[in-house]
Amino acid sequence: xxxxxxxxxxxxxxxxxxxxxxxxxxxxxxxxxxxxxxxxxxxxxxxxxxxxxxxxxxxxxxxxxxxxxxxxxxxxxxxxxxxxxxxxxxxxxxxxxxxxxxxxxxxxxxxxxxxxxxxxxxxxxxxxxxxxxxxxxxxxxxxxxxxxxxxxxxxxxxxxxxxxxxxxxxxxxxxxxxxxxxxxxxxxxxxxxxxxxxxxxxxxxxxxxxxxxxxxxxxxxxxxxxxxxxxxxxxxxxxxxxxxxxxxxxxxxxxxxxxxxxxxxxxxxxxxxx
Amino acid sequence: xxxxxxxxxxxxxxxxxxxxxxxxxxxxxxxxxxxxxxxxxxxxxxxxxxxxxxxxxxxxxxxxxxxxxxxxxxxxxxxxxxxxxxxxxxxxxxxxxxxxxxxxxxxxxxxxxxxxxxxxxxxxxxxxxxxxxxxxxxxxxxxxxxxxxxxxxxxxxxxxxxxxxxxxxxxxxxxxxxxxxxxxxxxxxxxxxxxxxxxxxxxxxxxxxxxxxxxxxxxxxxxxxxxxxxxxxxxxxxxxxxxxxxxxxxxxxxxxxxxxxxxxxxxxxxxxxx
Amino acid sequence: xxxxxxxxxxxxxxxxxxxxxxxxxxxxxxxxxxxxxxxxxxxxxxxxxxxxxxxxxxxxxxxxxxxxxxxxxxxxxxxxxxxxxxxxxxxxxxxxxxxxxxxxxxxxxxxxxxxxxxxxxxxxxxxxxxxxxxxxxxxxxxxxxxxxxxxxxxxxxxxxxxxxxxxxxxxxxxxxxxxxxxxxxxxxxxxxxxxxxxxxxxxxxxxxxxxxxxxxxxxxxxxxxxxxxxxxxxxxxxxxxxxxxxxxxxxxxxxxxxxxxxxxxxxxxxxxxx
Numbered sequence: 001x002x003x004x005x006x007x008x009x010x011x012x013x014x015x016x017x018x019x020x021x022x023x024x025x026x027x028x029x030x031x032x033x034x035x036x037x038x039x040x041x042x043x044x045x046x047x048x049x050x051x052x053x054x055x056x057x058x059x060x061x062x063x064x065x066x067x068x069x070x071x072x073x074x075x076x077x078x079x080x081x082x083x084x085x086x087x088x089x090x091x092x093x094x095x096x097x098x099x100x101x102x103x104x105x106x107x108x109x110x111x112x113x114x115x116x117x118x119x120x121x122x123x124x125x126x127x128x129x130x131x132x133x134x135x136x137x138x139x140x141x142x143x144x145x146x147x148x149x150x151x152x153x154x155x156x157x158x159x160x161x162x163x164x165x166x167x168x169x170x171x172x173x174x175x176x177x178x179x180x181x182x183x184x185x186x187x188x189x190x191x192x193x194x195x196x197x198x199x200x201x202x203x204x205x206x207x208x209x210x211x212x213x214x215x216x217x218x219x220x221x222x223x224x225x226x227x228x229x230x231x232x233x234x235x236x237x238x239x240x241x242x243x244x245x246x247x248x249x250x251x252x253x254x255x256x257x258x259x260x261x262x263x264x265x266x267x268x269x270x271x272x273x274x
Numbered sequence: 275x276x277x278x279x280x281x282x283x284x285x286x287x288x289x290x291x292x293x294x295x296x297x298x299x300x301x302x303x304x305x306x307x308x309x310x311x312x313x314x315x316x317x318x319x320x321x322x323x324x325x326x327x328x329x330x331x332x333x334x335x336x337x338x339x340x341x342x343x344x345x346x347x348x349x350x351x352x353x354x355x356x357x358x359x360x361x362x363x364x365x366x367x368x369x370x371x372x373x374x375x376x377x378x379x380x381x382x383x384x385x386x387x388x389x390x391x392x393x394x395x396x397x398x399x400x401x402x403x404x405x406x407x408x409x410x411x412x413x414x415x416x417x418x419x420x421x422x423x424x425x426x427x428x429x430x431x432x433x434x435x436x437x438x439x440x441x442x443x444x445x446x447x448x449x450x451x452x453x454x455x456x457x458x459x460x461x462x463x464x465x466x467x468x469x470x471x472x473x474x475x476x477x478x479x480x481x482x483x484x485x486x487x488x489x490x491x492x493x494x495x496x497x498x499x500x501x502x503x504x505x506x507x508x509x510x511x512x513x514x515x516x517x518x519x520x521x522x523x524x525x526x527x528x529x530x531x532x533x534x535x536x537x538x539x540x541x542x543x544x545x546x547x548x
Numbered sequence: 549x550x551x552x553x554x555x556x557x558x559x560x561x562x563x564x565x566x567x568x569x570x571x572x573x574x575x576x577x578x579x580x581x582x583x584x585x586x587x588x589x590x591x592x593x594x595x596x597x598x599x600x601x602x603x604x605x606x607x608x609x610x611x612x613x614x615x616x617x618x619x620x621x622x623x624x625x626x627x628x629x630x631x632x633x634x635x636x637x638x639x640x641x642x643x644x645x646x647x648x649x650x651x652x653x654x655x656x657x658x659x660x661x662x663x664x665x666x667x668x669x670x671x672x673x674x675x676x677x678x679x680x681x682x683x684x685x686x687x688x689x690x691x692x693x694x695x696x697x698x699x700x701x702x703x704x705x706x707x708x709x710x711x712x713x714x715x716x717x718x719x720x721x722x723x724x725x726x727x728x729x730x731x732x733x734x735x736x737x738x739x740x741x742x743x744x745x746x747x748x749x750x751x752x753x754x755x756x757x758x759x760x761x762x763x764x765x766x767x768x769x770x771x772x773x774x775x776x777x778x779x780x781x782x783x784x785x786x787x788x789x790x791x792x793x794x795x796x797x798x799x800x801x802x803x804x805x806x807x808x809x810x811x812x813x814x815x816x817x818x819x820x821x822x
Binding site: 037040041044045048049054055056057058059060061062065066083087252253254255256257258259260261 | 310311312313315316352353354355356357382386387388389474475476477478519520521522523524526527
Binding site for chain 3: 036037038039041042078079080081082083108112113114115200201202203204245246247248249250252253
C-alpha cells in the first residue's frame with residue numbers, strides 16, 4: 001500500500017474539525033495530565049488556549065480518584081521515574097476501568113529499557129490513542145528504528161505501516177507526528193498536513209499535541225475523528241504561528257495565541273470558508 | 275452585608291500601593307517557594323519581575339534551614355505528592371516557628387481528599403495569607419462548592435462571606451481571586467478590580483499572584499495591606515498586559531514585562547498621577 | 549595578578565566561536581540534562597535553539613544507560629532532593645567512567661548544607677566544566693562569600709582568583725557568570741563581555757548557559773575553548789535579545805529567538821565581519 005493510496009487529507013476548515021473545536025470550547029473538557037516535567041506548563045497553557053480545562057494531578061493518592069471524573073486522561077512518560085510510574089499506571093488503570101478515554105505518549109520508548117517496560121505495562125490498560133513520532137511508533141510496533149533522545153530519526157511516512165500494525169494489535173488509534181501527521185485505526189489512514197519544521201525546535205510541541213488529542217477525546221466518541229480533529233487544529237495553529245515568528249521562542253508564544261484564536265470570531269479564514 | 279457595603283476599591287496608583295512596590299524593589303525580599311511543578315518557572319519569573327528574589331528550595335533536608343532566613347514563604351499544593359507534602363509541612367512549620375510570614379495556596383482543596391488532608395495539616399502552622407479562587411475558599415470555609423480541576427465554578431463575590439469566616443477562624447488574611455479580587459482580615463473587605471478574564475487562560479496566574487503576595491509580605495508587616503498592595507500591582511499589570519496581547523501566549527509574556535515596568539521610570543500613568 | 553593582566557576578550561564574531569557554533573548546528577550534540585525543575589523547559593528550548601538535542605533523562609534506572617551515549621551531560625543541583633541526588637550522582641559517575649564530558653552547575657552551593665554535601669560528592673566524578681555565579685564559585689573555592697538564594701552577592705571579577713584555584717584543584721575549566729563572564733583552566737583567564745543586566749531578571753538564564761556549555765563540550769575537545777565559545781554565543785544572543793525587549797518576559801522569548809538566529813543566514817553582523 002502506498003502513501004497515495006491510503007491518505008485522505010483533512011485540512012482546515014473541514015466541517016467536522018470546526019464542529020469538534022466548537023464542542024471543546026463549549027464543554028471545556030477536563031483533561032487529567034500525568035506528563036513530563038519539561039512540558040507541564042506549556043501543556044497546560046496549550047489546553048487552556050484550545051478551550052479545555054487542564055488538571056495536572058500526579059499524586060499516587062489522587063490519580064485513581066481523579067481519572068474517573070475527568071473527561072480524558074493523558075499519560076506521557078517523557079521524564080518518568082519509578083515514583084511517577086506508579087501514578088501513571090494508577091491513572092491508566094482507573095481510566096480504563098471507568099471508561100475514561102486516554103492518550104498514551106510513549107516518549108523515547110525503545111531507546112531506554114526502563115521506560116520501555118513501563119510503556120508495555122501501560123499498554124495493558126488499553127489506551128484510546130497512542131501518539132508518538134515515527135521512531136517511537138516503529139519501536140512500539142516492534143520494528144527497529146533509531147531515536148536521538150526524544151527526537152525521531154525517521155520520517156512520519158515511514159511509520160505508517162508500523163502504525164497500522166500497532167493499532168490493530170492494541171485496539172488504539174495511532175497518531176504519528178511529523179511534517180505530515182498520520183492517524184490510523186488500523187484500517188483508514190488519514191494524513192494531516194500543515195505543521196511547520198520550526199515546531200521541532202519548540203520543546204514539548206509533540207507532547208502538547210498529545211494533550212490536545214486528549215481534549216478532543218473528551219468531547220468525541222470516535223477516537224479516529226478526535227485524533228484527526230485535534231491534529232488538524234494543532235497543525236493549522238502551528239502553521240499560522242510559524243508565519244508570525246522570528247524563531248522558536250516567539251513560535252511557542254504564537255502557537256498558544258493561535259490555538260486560542262483559531263476558528264474564533266477574529267478568524268477570517270474560517271469566516272470566508274464557511 | 276452586601277458587596278456594596280463592604281468593599282472599598284484600591285486602584286493604581288494608590289499611594290500605599292506605590293510605596294509598598296518601591297519597598298519590594300529596594301529590598302528584594304527573598305521568597306522561599308514550595309510550589310507546584312506546573313508553575314515553578316512562571317512563578318520565579320513573576321517574582322523577579324516585581325522585584326523579589328525567588329528561591330525554589332524543595333528538599334526536605336533544606337526547607338527547615340531556609341524558611342527561617344527567607345523574608346516570606348509560599349506553599350502551593352497544586353501538584354502535591356506524599357514526597358512534596360513533607361517539604362511543605364516542614365517549610366510551613368519552620369516559617370511559623372521563626373516568625374517568617376507565609377502564604378498558603380490551597381489549589382483544588384475540597385475536590386480531592388488527599389490534598390484536603392494536607393491543607394488541613396498546613397493550616398495548623400498558621401498561614402499569614404490564604405489565597406485561593408472562590409471554590410477553594412468556600413471549600414476551606416466549610417461551604418460546599420464545586421471546582422473543575424483547578425478552576426473555580428463560583429464567582430469571587432460569592433465567596434466573600436466564606437472568606438471572612440475563614441479569616442476569623444484561622445487568623446489569616448484571606449484573598450479571593452477572581453474578576454474582582456477580594457481581601458479580608460475577617461472584618462474589612464477590600465475589593466481590587468482591574469484584572470482581565472483572559473488571565474484565566476494563562477496557567478498559574480493565580481499561583482503567581484500568591485507568590486507576589488508573599489513578596490509583599492516580605493516588606494510589610496500588615497498582612498492585609500500586603501495582600502491589597504500585591505493584588506493591586508498584579509491586577510494593573512494584568513490589565514495592561516491584556517491590552518497588549520493577541521491571546522494567552524503573548525499575555526503571559528506581557529504580564530511579566532508589565533510587572534517589571536509598572537511604577538517604574540517609564541510608567542507615565544504613575545508619573546502623571548503622583 | 550590584575551584583571552587587566554589576565555583577560556583577553558573574545559567577542560562575536562571570533563572565527564573559533566563561529567566555527568564551534570557551526571559544528572553544534574551540524575552535529576546536533578545530544579545533551580543529557582539532569583537539571584532543576586524551575587528551568588527544564590527553558591533549558592530544553594535554549595538547547596534546541598542553539599542547535600543541540602536536549603534529553604531530560606532523570607530516572608535513576610536510566611541515567612547510567614544514557615550518560616555514556618550522550619555527547620555531554622549537565623548536572624544542575626538547583627532544586628535537588630535526595631531522590632534527584634541519586635540520579636545526579638549516577639549520571640556523573642557514568643559520564644566520568646565513559647569519558648562523556650559533563651558540566652556541573654552548583655546552584656546555591658555554600659548557602660545550604662545538604663546541597664553542598666551533594667556537590668562535594670559530584671566533584672569526585674571529575675566535572676569537565678564547573679559553571680556558577682561569583683558566590684557559588686567562591687564558596688566552592690573555599691572562600692567565604694554570601695548568596696541570596698540563587699543570586700550572587702559578589703561581582704564576577706571578584707571570583708577570578710577563586711576560579712583559578714578551583715580549576716587547579718579539580719582539573720575542571722571554571723566559568724564564572726556575571727556582567728562579564730570569565731572562563732579559566734587555572735592558567736589562562738578569558739573574559740567574555742556582552743551580556744546584559746536584564747538577563748538577571750530571567751530565571752534560569754545562568755542555568756541555560758550551563759546547558760549551552762555542555763552542548764559545545766559535545767563538539768569540542770578543549771573544555772576551555774568550548775566554554776569560551778558557548779559563553780560568547782550566549783552573551784551575544786543575550787545582548788541582542790535585550791535590545792528587542794520591553795522587560796524580562798519578552799527578553800526570555802527573544803533570547804531563544806536570537807540563539808536560533810545568531811550566526812545564521814539572516815545574521816548580517818556575521819556576514820559583514822567574515
